[in-house]
Amino acid sequence: MSVKTKTNGASSNRKQRSGLAEVMFRLKKSPLAMFGLGIIALIVFFAIFADVVAPYKFYAQDLDHMFETPSRAHLLGTDEFGRDILSRLIYGARVSLQVGFIAVSIALIAGGTLGAAAGYYGGKTDNIIMRVMDVLLAIPQTLLAIAIAASLGPGLLNLMIAVGISATPRYARIVRSSVLSIRGMEFIEAAHAVGSSDFRIIMKHIIPNSMAPIIVQSTLGVASAILNAAGLSFIGLGIQPPNPEWGAMLSGGRQYIRDYPHLTLYPGLTIMTTILALNFLGDGLRDALDPKQRR
Amino acid sequence: MDNINKITRNEKLLEINNLTIQYETDSGTVHAVENLNLNLGYGETLGFVGETGAGKTTTALGILRLLPAAVGEIKSGQIMFEGEDLLKKSEAEMRAVRGAKIAMIFQDPMTSLNPVMTVDQQIAEMIKLHKKVSDSEASKLAGDMLELVGIRRERMHDYPHQFSGGMKQRVVIAIALACDPMMLIADEPTTALDVTIQAQVLELMKKLKDTFDTSMILITHDLGIVADICDKVAIMYAGRVVEYAGKRELFTSPTHPYTIGLFNSVPDIDDDIERLNVIPGLMPDPMDLPTGCTFHPRCVHAIPECAERKPETVETSPGHFVACSVLAAKKLEMGGDER
Numbered sequence: 001m002s003v004k005t006k007t008n009g010a011s012s013n014r015k016q017r018s019g020l021a022e023v024m025f026r027l028k029k030s031p032l033a034m035f036g037l038g039i040i041a042l043i044v045f046f047a048i049f050a051d052v053v054a055p056y057k058f059y060a061q062d063l064d065h066m067f068e069t070p071s072r073a074h075l076l077g078t079d080e081f082g083r084d085i086l087s088r089l090i091y092g093a094r095v096s097l098q099v100g101f102i103a104v105s106i107a108l109i110a111g112g113t114l115g116a117a118a119g120y121y122g123g124k125t126d127n128i129i130m131r132v133m134d135v136l137l138a139i140p141q142t143l144l145a146i147a148i149a150a151s152l153g154p155g156l157l158n159l160m161i162a163v164g165i166s167a168t169p170r171y172a173r174i175v176r177s178s179v180l181s182i183r184g185m186e187f188i189e190a191a192h193a194v195g196s197s198d199f200r201i202i203m204k205h206i207i208p209n210s211m212a213p214i215i216v217q218s219t220l221g222v223a224s225a226i227l228n229a230a231g232l233s234f235i236g237l238g239i240q241p242p243n244p245e246w247g248a249m250l251s252g253g254r255q256y257i258r259d260y261p262h263l264t265l266y267p268g269l270t271i272m273t274t275i276l277a278l279n280f281l282g283d284g285l286r287d288a289l290d291p292k293q294r295r
Numbered sequence: 296m297d298n299i300n301k302i303t304r305n306e307k308l309l310e311i312n313n314l315t316i317q318y319e320t321d322s323g324t325v326h327a328v329e330n331l332n333l334n335l336g337y338g339e340t341l342g343f344v345g346e347t348g349a350g351k352t353t354t355a356l357g358i359l360r361l362l363p364a365a366v367g368e369i370k371s372g373q374i375m376f377e378g379e380d381l382l383k384k385s386e387a388e389m390r391a392v393r394g395a396k397i398a399m400i401f402q403d404p405m406t407s408l409n410p411v412m413t414v415d416q417q418i419a420e421m422i423k424l425h426k427k428v429s430d431s432e433a434s435k436l437a438g439d440m441l442e443l444v445g446i447r448r449e450r451m452h453d454y455p456h457q458f459s460g461g462m463k464q465r466v467v468i469a470i471a472l473a474c475d476p477m478m479l480i481a482d483e484p485t486t487a488l489d490v491t492i493q494a495q496v497l498e499l500m501k502k503l504k505d506t507f508d509t510s511m512i513l514i515t516h517d518l519g520i521v522a523d524i525c526d527k528v529a530i531m532y533a534g535r536v537v538e539y540a541g542k543r544e545l546f547t548s549p550t551h552p553y554t555i556g557l558f559n560s561v562p563d564i565d566d567d568i569e570r571l572n573v574i575p576g577l578m579p580d581p582m583d584l585p586t587g588c589t590f591h592p593r594c595v596h597a598i599p600e601c602a603e604r605k606p607e608t609v610e611t612s613p614g615h616f617v618a619c620s621v622l623a624a625k626k627l628e629m630g631g632d633e634r
Contacts, residue, residue, distance in 0.1 A: 122365065123365055185406055186401050186402075186403055186406040186407040187406060187407050187408055187409045187410075189361065189401065189407075190399070190401055190407045190408075190467075190470075191409070192359075192361050192393070193359055193361060193393055193394065193398070193399040193401075194393060194394035194398070194420070194421045194424060194470065195389075195390040195391060195392070195393035195394040195395060195424050195425065196390075196420070196424060197390060204412075204420070205409050205412075208409075208411045208412070209409065209410065209411050211411075290411075291410065291411055291413075291454040291456070
């Protein structure tokens, strides 16, 4: 009897939490996910308050102190123009995060819609959409991004669009395949039998059930979008100097890698940490969003 | 049953006339349902019995117009529901019928609930689709429905995987009955459950059917279930109704050789037999049905004529329809003598 009352108490506690609070509650149980969330929060904080936090301006050159290794004055050293690397990394977070998240959002919305439509309706719709996606997929992603960026011209927005569109086919494929696997389930048929419309079924039944692979792909996607944007910046189609961008800094320091490895080391470490943090967070989110992992 | 009820019961809730459903596949046309005639009165329960692939589920999905869009097609016929032809309704009108007037219970409760929605949300979804109620009212009604099917209200915020199979089927039943439908289609509602739970779920369905005065089509393989809750029985074979009668009539004087074969293959607990009495042969390939009577290759009473002519459906006694050229005629003669 006492056991029974205990479970009753637990379920009434549980119902008081709203959806988002519930997810946060479960996310807190995973130390890795919290670590990831902490890192991301820190980077976002730096990006927003870059003007206050950064010790120097990102464009401030000091030609007497070029290629300096880390010291008290320049915590992470200086680059080929004597600019403070730490400050450039902090300002660069603005661009890199924007590119990463917005490009993935573009790819996710475009690819998700196309993939969901293809998977749900099947037949001709599926064939037409997926053949177009296959054509896009046949072109190497970087090359495609270069082509799009070149036709749009340089600039932050165009960079995000280029990276977003070039990543779209991957999302379309992933969303389509998970929609296909969900569509055949009996509860979709049951949803039809209670009189739900197609739109409602896609939004309420199919998308929430296919979240796991999409979240994982998106967190990985943010990382690859940052790298892609870096590649475009490197060939002059993305962020224009002197504006800092992690990838651009990485490729800029490439030619000095033998003598001054810290020029590439720190941007590389920053990108790696961000990507790692995003992956930890994505992993934790996937588990937190899955009701079956609930205890 | 009072008089008023009797009067309304003369009118039919559902009348299916000459329904033909085919699946167009790459390898040929599947004759899933052919010339099906059925009717169902208010508050009645019709048992739909037949082997796997006989077209029972296809008929049920056809009534709801939920056949797989790419391949399934209703070739001809009429499905009159409350005096209106469902086949003439638009998709939007059908959505208003589904769930609100005709609800369906699916075979496998393990897969017919959405794993990422709590059960109260799933019941509330049904209610919100068909009734103008606020979210909190819908949620309260969902809790009421759960209590009605014997699940404690405290568990309404749980997810399907936190319930046992029998409880999930109760949830499915709660969803189906949430909008107080006129008719319930139960597609083998107990097949996926173990025997003790089957009995509980059947008992619950019987009780709720009477409380709500809902008509029901029960699709099953199990003649025991039919004997338990049905008023009328339709025996299907290869897309056709071969025999259609009241339950008592069918169980006391089965006429079609296939029905007789089905009854003979039910083992008797008092007999000590080595083998079951099975009907020889297999169900025919629905893409390549035998000519004439589809059952003739397996029939012990078959005469050469059976392979040439499709049997007419004859009414051997009031309300008892049989589609067999040999035995129906024989029975009619005998019945004639009696009269």
